[in-house]
Amino acid sequence: MTSTTAGLTGRVVRPGDDDYPTARAGWNLLFDHRPMAIVFARETGDVVTALAWARRNQVAVRVRSGGHCLEGWNSVDDGIVIDVSEMKSAVVDAAAGTATVGAGLNQLEAVSALGAAGVAAPTGTEGTVGLVGATLGGGFGLLTRAFGMASDNLLAAEVVVASGVDGAEAITVSEDDHADLLWALRGAGNGNFGVVTSLTYRVHPLRQVVYVTASWPGLTHLREVFHVWQRSAPFADERMTSQLEISQGQIQLIAALAGGSEADAARVLEPILAVGDPAVSMLVGDWADVYAGFQVPNDDEAANWKFLSQFVSQPLPDEAVDLIGSFLAAAPTPGCNYFANAFGGAVTRTEPAGGSAFAHRGALFYAEPGAGWGERGGPKPDDALTGRCVQWTADFAKALAPFADGAYVNVPNADDPDFATAYWGTNVPRLREVKATYDPHQVFRYEQSITP
Numbered sequence: 001m002t003s004t005t006a007g008l009t010g011r012v013v014r015p016g017d018d019d020y021p022t023a024r025a026g027w028n029l030l031f032d033h034r035p036m037a038i039v040f041a042r043e044t045g046d047v048v049t050a051l052a053w054a055r056r057n058q059v060a061v062r063v064r065s066g067g068h069c070l071e072g073w074n075s076v077d078d079g080i081v082i083d084v085s086e087m088k089s090a091v092v093d094a095a096a097g098t099a100t101v102g103a104g105l106n107q108l109e110a111v112s113a114l115g116a117a118g119v120a121a122p123t124g125t126e127g128t129v130g131l132v133g134a135t136l137g138g139g140f141g142l143l144t145r146a147f148g149m150a151s152d153n154l155l156a157a158e159v160v161v162a163s164g165v166d167g168a169e170a171i172t173v174s175e176d177d178h179a180d181l182l183w184a185l186r187g188a189g190n191g192n193f194g195v196v197t198s199l200t201y202r203v204h205p206l207r208q209v210v211y212v213t214a215s216w217p218g219l220t221h222l223r224e225v226f227h228v229w230q231r232s233a234p235f236a237d238e239r240m241t242s243q244l245e246i247s248q249g250q251i252q253l254i255a256a257l258a259g260g261s262e263a264d265a266a267r268v269l270e271p272i273l274a275v276g277d278p279a280v281s282m283l284v285g286d287w288a289d290v291y292a293g294f295q296v297p298n299d300d301e302a303a304n305w306k307f308l309s310q311f312v313s314q315p316l317p318d319e320a321v322d323l324i325g326s327f328l329a330a331a332p333t334p335g336c337n338y339f340a341n342a343f344g345g346a347v348t349r350t351e352p353a354g355g356s357a358f359a360h361r362g363a364l365f366y367a368e369p370g371a372g373w374g375e376r377g378g379p380k381p382d383d384a385l386t387g388r389c390v391q392w393t394a395d396f397a398k399a400l401a402p403f404a405d406g407a408y409v410n411v412p413n414a415d416d417p418d419f420a421t422a423y424w425g426t427n428v429p430r431l432r433e434v435k436a437t438y439d440p441h442q443v444f445r446y447e448q449s450i451t452p
Contacts, residue, residue: 005037007053010046011086013038023083024075026064027128029374030304030386031072035062038081044170044197047160050082051168051195055443062446063191066106066130070307071414073191073446082195085130092117092203098155100200103132108295115288120206120258122147125243127295132196136189137410138358140366142256143206143287145241145345151186152352153202159185161194162443170197175354184434187358188409188424192431192450193438210257210265211290212242214278215250219325221276225251226321229342230312232271234364238345240268247337248328253278256290302335302372304381306390308397309411310404311363312340320403327369327396332388335372338396340365359425360406367404368411369396412448419448 005014013023014037023038036059039050054061060079067074067085075081087104090113099114099121108127114120122143124134131150139150147153156174159181163169171194173182184193216225226244233242242255253272257265262282266273273280283290316324324338331337343363351361360366371389374381397413407413407422420428428450435442436452 005053005080007049008037008039008080009049010042011040013040024081025067026072026075027066027068028070028072028305029376030306031075033072033075033077035075035081036078038083040083040086041197042086044158044160047082047084047195047197048168048170050080051160051162051443052166054080055162055166055168060445061443063195063444065103065132066128068126068129068133070305071412071447073412073448076446084132084195084197087197089198090114092119094119094203094205097203098200099203100198101131103130103197103199105131107131107134108292111291112288114203115286115291118205118207119203120147120287121153121201121203122150124150125294127291128298132199133190134410135199136185136187136196138187138360138408140341140343140347142241142243142254143258144347145236145238145342146258147204148346148352149356149358150201151356151358152347154182154186154199154352155202156200157182157185157196158198159194159196161438162441179354180434181438183355184357184431186352186356188427188431188450190409191444191446192435193444206258206287208259208284209287209290210260210262211283211285211294212253212255212257212265212269212280214253214269214273214280216276216278217250219246219248219251219328222246222251222325223318223321224275225253225272226316226324228272228275229253229340230315230364233342234344236342237264237268240265241345242269242342244340245337246324246328246339248331248334258287299376301376303374303376303378304386304389305370305372306393307368307370307411308393308413309408310367310397310400311360311406311408312365312367312403313363313405314403315364316403320400323399327392327399330392331371332385332392333371333373336389336392337370339368339370357424357427357431359423359427360408363405366408367400369393369400409448414447420450
């Protein structure tokens with residue numbers, strides 16, 4: 001094994017370089033790694049070179065796009081990080097209903113590029129998250145019930161895979177070529193089979209959305225709001241996708257209607273807006289502008305995060321909703337919450353041609369107990385607070401586990417011994433076959449990677 005990183009191409013950042021502290025930092029500052037190099041690829045050839053170099057030198061490889069891997073698994077001490085975040089491009093063919101984008105686009109950049117052409121693809125709601133990472137785990141947000149998962153709309157990809165004894169090559173994956181790998185990339189693609197460098201999506205004409213928020217102070221109306229939401233949101237007009245974000249101080253509904261008018265949105269949301277006396281706002285606008293408008297500036301986000309994920313396929317009973325309330329009432333910081341995103345609609349009926357590894361189409365909603373603490377650029381939080389936040393999240397998820405059915409690979413449950421089944425259900429054996437075909441030597445390996 002060599003200690004020099006000579007031969008790597010692209011923008012290579014090493015320990016000692018002025019930009020190394022910034023280059024090695026992920027979004028979740030709870031985790032801290034010191035790789036021997038971060039390779040910011042400018043073109044596919046840089047990825048091929050980096051992967052082959054790592055194999056020849058027997059150096060661990062991790063793959064990174066937006067840097068949001070919540071457990072820090074997109075970096076590794078003394079290995080190399082192949083970072084695709086500078087591979088930014090977007091070519092939209094509105095007539096054909098497709099868009100091909102570089103793997104470096106984050107979700108805000110992708111929404112903006114597609115919006116300029118009058119089209120959209122479903123993404124998650126956090127703009128700084130890498131589009132490729134969100135898509136390869138499934139990908140859902142405020143357009144999901146209208147257009148399906150991000151991964152459902154993935155038609156093709158360019159992927160750099162390990163080849164031969166110590167080489168690497170780029171292959172194009174579609175429903176006609178390497179269809180088994182396309183199937184796996186739709187829900188299990190992050191860091192498991194290769195480095196995705198570009199993606200081709202099916203896109204949908206969309207100019208106008210109605211963006212709605214409603215908030216109830218405190219938790220007084222929690223039972224009623226939650227019950228109405230979980231019984232209506234997954235079955236509503238599928239142009240409407242809604243979320244609940246519940247914290248110690250308020251219950252907030254966030255919703256988007258793809259097309260239509262304020263009157264349409266009010267009609268669809270009538271059952272939940274009739275609960276109590278919520279403060280309601282409606283905004284009719286271009287989806288790209290609306291999306292940009294609800295982003296939280298990165299510096300305003302907590303520095304440290306612990307999330308756990310659960311899919312829910314039966315309505316939560318009073319007992320479970322009361323647990324949510326009691327945990328939030330005792331939350332260790334104001335940055336703690338319970339988040340839920342409605343499913344149903346297109347997710348249940350648009351599994352893509354060739355299928356997908358995503359295993360939770362029957363869920364009513366996705367849910368996430370999470371804690372945020374510490375200021376970006378501020379003092380490091382004391383270990384006692386970190387311990388309390390991590391323990392609170394674990395206890396919260398454990399209390400709700402009897403009511404949950406599966407988990408989401410993009411929000412990993414790090415301590416789950418049966419994580420593969422939780423993420424991919426009955427698709428695990430087939431995923432292991434795909435792994436054996438494309439990465440038999442487990443070049444792409446991390447704490448919860450798929451084994452051949």
